[in-house]
Amino acid sequence: MKLKKELRRRKRISAIILYSLAFLWMIPLVWSVATSLKTDSEITNNVLGLIPRDITFHRYEKLLIENSSEYPLLTWFLNSxxxxxxxxxxxxxxxxxxAYAFSILKFKGRDKIFWFILATTMIPGVINLVPMITMMVDFGWMGSFLALIIPGLGGVFGLFIIRQFFLQIPNELIESAQLDGLNHFGIYLKIVLPLSTSAFMVSGLFVFLGNWNDYLWPLLVMSGSGTSKFTLPVGLSVLQGSYNYDYGLTMAAAIISIVPVIIVYIFTQEKIIEGIARTGIK
Known part of the structure; x- marks a missing residue:
C-alpha cells in the first residue's frame, strides 16, 4: 500500500514538472503566433501581449498567396x-x-568497422566544409539541389538507430527465411523492413528535421544561384535581413516553416515513441 502511494506521489510530481516545462516551452511559440497576427501598431505598443486585440492575416496572405519575387516563401517552402x-x-x-550488413550479416571485423564509422561523428562538421565545397565545385553542383541531397547520405546517426533495431530481430527468423530459399535482399525486403517501421519513423524524423532546418550548408552552396533556389532557412534569413523590421512578417514565416514538422510528428508520434523505446535511445 505504501509502495502504491509512493508511486502515485512520484507520478504526480513528474506530471507537474513535465506540464510546467511544456507550458514554458509553449510561451515563445504562442508569442510568435500572436505577433504574426498583430497589426504593426500593436506589435510596437504591445510587444509582450499573447492575445492580439485586432487579428490580421495579411502577412500570411502576402507570403503564401502573393508569393512575391522579393519574398517567394512558397517557393522556398516547396524547395525545402x-x-x-x-x-x-x-x-x-x-x-x-x-544497417542490415552491420547487424544481420556475419563477417570478420564487422563490429570494429561499425564502431570506427560511428566514431567519425565526433569530427566537427565544420572541418569538412572546405573540402566539401571544393568537391561541389569540381562536380559542378554549386547552386544545384544535388549539393543539398547527395553529400549528407553518408550520415551515421540514422544508421546507428536502424542497426540497433535490426539487432533485436531474432536470428531464428533470418535462418528460417534462408531455409525457405530467400537471399539476403529478399530477407531485407520481406522480413526485416516490415518489422522495422518504428525504427524507420524515428530515423526518418531526425533525418527530415536535420535537412529541413539546415542553414549553413544550403547558404554556402546556393549563394549566387538566385533567391528562387533558396531553401526555407536561407529564405528566412533574407526576411530577417538588416533592413527588414517587419517582425510580424518574420514570425509568420517562422510559423509556416514549422507546420510540416508538426504535422509529420502528429501522425507518426506513436511509432516514434515505440521506436525510441525499442532502439534504446536515451
Missing part, C-alpha cells in the same frame, strides 16, 4: 519540402542496407 523528402527517402534506403 522537395529536398528534405528526396533526401530522407534515399538516406533511409542506404542506411537500412548498411
Amino acid at each position: 519540402l522537395f529536398v528534405a523528402a528526396i533526401y530522407t527517402f534515399l538516406y533511409l534506403f542506404i542506411a537500412s542496407l548498411a
Whole structure:
C-alpha cells in the first residue's frame, strides 16, 4: 500500500514538472503566433501581449498567396519540402542496407568497422566544409539541389538507430527465411523492413528535421544561384535581413516553416515513441 502511494506521489510530481516545462516551452511559440497576427501598431505598443486585440492575416496572405519575387516563401517552402523528402527517402534506403550488413550479416571485423564509422561523428562538421565545397565545385553542383541531397547520405546517426533495431530481430527468423530459399535482399525486403517501421519513423524524423532546418550548408552552396533556389532557412534569413523590421512578417514565416514538422510528428508520434523505446535511445 505504501509502495502504491509512493508511486502515485512520484507520478504526480513528474506530471507537474513535465506540464510546467511544456507550458514554458509553449510561451515563445504562442508569442510568435500572436505577433504574426498583430497589426504593426500593436506589435510596437504591445510587444509582450499573447492575445492580439485586432487579428490580421495579411502577412500570411502576402507570403503564401502573393508569393512575391522579393519574398517567394512558397517557393522556398516547396524547395525545402522537395529536398528534405528526396533526401530522407534515399538516406533511409542506404542506411537500412548498411544497417542490415552491420547487424544481420556475419563477417570478420564487422563490429570494429561499425564502431570506427560511428566514431567519425565526433569530427566537427565544420572541418569538412572546405573540402566539401571544393568537391561541389569540381562536380559542378554549386547552386544545384544535388549539393543539398547527395553529400549528407553518408550520415551515421540514422544508421546507428536502424542497426540497433535490426539487432533485436531474432536470428531464428533470418535462418528460417534462408531455409525457405530467400537471399539476403529478399530477407531485407520481406522480413526485416516490415518489422522495422518504428525504427524507420524515428530515423526518418531526425533525418527530415536535420535537412529541413539546415542553414549553413544550403547558404554556402546556393549563394549566387538566385533567391528562387533558396531553401526555407536561407529564405528566412533574407526576411530577417538588416533592413527588414517587419517582425510580424518574420514570425509568420517562422510559423509556416514549422507546420510540416508538426504535422509529420502528429501522425507518426506513436511509432516514434515505440521506436525510441525499442532502439534504446536515451
